[in-house]
Amino acid sequence: MTRGIRRRIFLKVAGGILAWPAAALAQQAKAIPRIGVLFIANPEPFKSAFLEGLRRRGYVEGQSIHVEFRSADGNPDLLPKLAAEFIQAKVDIIVATQTPAVQAAKNATTEIPIVMQAGDPVGTGLVASLARPGGNITGMSSTTAELGGKTLEFLRELRPATTRVAVLANAADPFTKPFLAQLQSAGKVLRIEISPFVVHGPGEFKSAFTAIAKLRADAVIVQPSLPRKAALELVMQHRLPSLSPTAAFVNEGGLLSYSAKLEDQYRGVADYVDKILKGAKPADLPIQQATTFELAVNLKTARAIGVTIPKSILARADRVIE
Numbered sequence: 389m390t391r392g393i394r395r396r397i398f399l400k401v402a403g404g405i406l407a408w409p410a411a412a413l414a415q416q417a418k419a420i421p422r423i424g425v426l427f428i429a430n431p432e433p434f435k436s437a438f439l440e441g442l443r444r445r446g447y448v449e450g451q452s453i454h455v456e457f458r459s460a461d462g463n464p465d466l467l468p469k470l471a472a473e474f475i476q477a478k479v480d481i482i483v484a485t486q487t488p489a490v491q492a493a494k495n496a497t498t499e500i501p502i503v504m505q506a507g508d509p510v511g512t513g514l515v516a517s518l519a520r521p522g523g524n525i526t527g528m529s530s531t532t533a534e535l536g537g538k539t540l541e542f543l544r545e546l547r548p549a550t551t552r553v554a555v556l557a558n559a560a561d562p563f564t565k566p567f568l569a570q571l572q573s574a575g576k577v578l579r580i581e582i583s584p585f586v587v588h589g590p591g592e593f594k595s596a597f598t599a600i601a602k603l604r605a606d607a608v609i610v611q612p613s614l615p616r617k618a619a620l621e622l623v624m625q626h627r628l629p630s631l632s633p634t635a636a637f638v639n640e641g642g643l644l645s646y647s648a649k650l651e652d653q654y655r656g657v658a659d660y661v662d663k664i665l666k667g668a669k670p671a672d673l674p675i676q677q678a679t680t681f682e683l684a685v686n687l688k689t690a691r692a693i694g695v696t697i698p699k700s701i702l703a704r705a706d707r708v709i710e
Contacts, residue, residue, distance in 0.1 A: 420454055421665050424474035425483040426493055427459040428467065428613055433636050434485055434505075437651045441658025460489075462590065462615035464560035467492035475500065481661055486613045487512050487563035490525070498524055501670045503660040505653050507532030507612075507633075509675060511566035518675040526670040528656045529677045530648040532612060533566040535633040537574030538646050542683070543607055543631055544578055545701060546644065552581045554605035556596060559588045561613045571609065590618040597622040607631060616640050627693040638684040638709060643695065648678030682706035 427434065435457065439449065447453040458473065460466040471492045474482050482502045484490040490504040494514060504527035506514065511533065515521035518529065543550055555571060557564045568584050575582040583603055585596040600608060605628070610619050612634040620641045623630040630642045638645045656676060663673060684707040690697050702708060 420452065421480040422477070423453065423455045423481050423483060423661060424477065424479040425455060425457045426467065426470055426474065426485075426489045427457070428464060428486050428488050429459060429462045429615055430636075431457050431459050433639075433650065434654050437654035438483070438658055441655035442661065444655070445658060445662045447662075462618075464488045464492075464558075464589075468495065471496035481664055483657055483661065485657075486561075487514070488558075488561050488613055490514055491562055494525060500524065501526075501664045503527040503657050503664070503670070505530065505657050507563050508534075508566045512562040514562075515675065518677065520671070521673070521675055522671050524670050526673040526675055527660055528653045529675050530650070530653055531678050532633045532647070533563070533570040535646055535648075535681075536567060536570035536609075537577070539609060539631050539633055540571065540574045540578055540580055542644060542646055542701065543629070544580070545698060546695070547606055547629065550580055550606040552583060552603065552605050554600040554603060554608045555582060555584045556593070556600075556608060556610045556614060556619060557584050557586045558611045558613045559586045561611065563613065564611065567611060587614070590615050593618055593622055597626055600628070601626055610637065610642070612637070616642070624689075624692065629693065629695055630689075635682060635684050635707070638686045638707070641686065641689055643686055643689045643693070644697075644701075645684045647682065647684075649680040649682050652680050653678060685709070 442453060449455060458470040460470060467489055475496050482493045482500055484493045484502060485505045487506045490506045493502045502525045504525060507530050509515045509529050510517060515525050557568060571582050585600060587593060587596050607629040608623060610630060610632045612632055616637055617640060631644045632642055633647045635645050635647050635650055660673060683705045685697055685705045686709040688709060
């Protein structure tokens with residue numbers, strides 16, 4: 389073998405060795421999918437269950453998948469900007485929880501797949517149908533609007549003399565219309581007057597609760613997409629029994645909730661992400677409705693406002709906070 393041939397072989401091998409790491413790194417960087425997760429408020433209840441769901445499917449954060457979380461901190465006006473940031477970052481999938489966040493993502497893109505967790509996606513116009521969602525949106529439906537009637541039934545059991553219930557509703561949430569409609573319908577059956585107080589945010593909570601007090605409402609139902617902490621501070625000041633169709637409400641000090649088991653929903657969102665990353669199209673993935681529900685009661689809150697929880701409710705409660 390001549391010196392020239394040896395030199396050419398060396399340069400070819402060396403060039404391949406030097407080129408391999410850069411090419412491999414570029415391929416690896418391209419292969420790691422990026423998921424943008426959009427919230428209207430506190431992301432913590434969602435994070436752990438969603439990331440657990442991804443781990444169950446073999447994903448390792450920072451190695452085989454990258455997840456970015458963005459929250460509007462209870463201000464729905466920030467959601468379009470946060471959704472636009474995900475578009476600019478060219479994420480592979482947008483995950484959005486609760487209707488305002490899903491709507492913001494839908495308005496921002498018709499191309500990037502969106503996996504949602506929200507109530508009544510058909511009634512709010514997010515998708516065409518549960519079986520054939522069409523477009524770029526699929527995911528989990530918590531059927532929260534349908535739970536309004538059950539929430540009122542528990543309230544009647546809790547306080548049989550209940551005749552008037554105030555509802556603190558979110559003006560910025562498309563879900564408000566079906567949410568109130570379900571409550572009004574159930575109220576007629578149970579002979580409970582439903583009085584909606586539609587607010588644009590925490591800045592209007594104080595005046596709303598002043599009006600609720602003048603109304604002498606027997607209880608207040610708080611829509612899940614509203615900032616819970618600010619609402620619950622006023623609930624405790626007015627010593628009102630408070631209910632909401634989301635378990636997080638009771639965790640933070642609400643009296644009672646009957647809702648879809650959200651941990652199951654959040655892990656279900658991870659299932660959809662996995663399917664889409666493996667090539668499925670959102671339009672072909674039917675939306676799953678909640679199949680497991682839980683009743684939660686906060687006894688600490690009950691004692692603070694002077695309410696006795698009937699044994700019939702405690703016996704059926706899935707979670708009791710002491």
